[in-house]
Amino acid sequence: MSNQYPEKIVYDLPGFLEITAGEFITKLEEQVASLPELIDIKMNNKITQLDKEDDLFVARSDSSTIVAKSVILAMGNGSFVPIKLELENEEDYTNINYFVQKTSDYVGKDVVVLGGGDSAIDWAMMLEPLAKSVTLVHRRDQFRAKLSSVEKLKQSKVNIITSFIPKELKGDKNNLQSIIIESVKDQSSQELFCDELIVSYGTISSINYLQEWGLDVINKKVEIDLQSKTHIDGIFAAGDVTTYQGREIQIVLGLAEGMQASASENQYLHKGIKQRPIR
Known part of the structure; x- marks a missing residue:
């Protein structure tokens, strides 16, 4: 938790309205450290x-x-290891992310999030008030996240695109500039310009x-x-x-x-x- 997404907010822990993953892990580490005579790490x-x-x-x-x-x-x-896009030049672009380390890296930027699970929706919702824009792209019509999260997503300012899959990455040297997505229904395509791309396909x-x-x-x-x-x-x-x-x-x-x-x-x-x- 603390390595992959330290700033991700956790909502379903008793006693906490919300707490970041990093803060929660720190509290667990402090508890373990209080018993040095019993626990050898x-x-x-x-x-x-x-x-x-x-x-x-x-x-x-x-x-x-x-x-x-x-x-x-x-x-x-x-x-x-994170599931990747398997698209040409994916490894060259430094602004393709599979985990979000610091939300401050996305302030004022155009962000595209790929995925339809809880993590993808959580990141889209967390970054929406910080980024210039957030677009969430999912390959299906229905999300597989918690219903309460999906409802909050629909009420947010996140641009939601469903039934599309990534087909091509465009950029300059190490910087991704846009992603081409294609409809799974009629094969029509769109180009989404972005400063940061988050791939949340799981691991x-x-x-x-x-x-x-x-x-x-x-x-x-x-x-x-x-x-x-x-x-x-x-x-x-x-x-x-x-x-x-x-x-x-x-x-x-x-x-x-x-x-x-x-x-x-x-x-x-x-x-x-x-x-x-x-x-």
């Missing part, structure tokens, strides 16, 4: 192998080996190693039960890496799953010992 340490040896789990990275009695998986969607994640570790993976997600247990005894999971029937993709749900995974892990580590419930 290892940064830049990508686990590539997980094995069970006797009653212990051995996690290996390129630089270290960690031995533990249990494991909680909470890696979100894994390592990921491609890679968590193939989870299957190599022997976990049950469904549509790139680890299947868990309501106690956040995987099918491997001693391995638990929480957050966007997980799946179960009826799961919603919400930050607050991922936090609750983290608590449940911790409680289940605690019971696993202290089998037979009656404990006070975690509150």
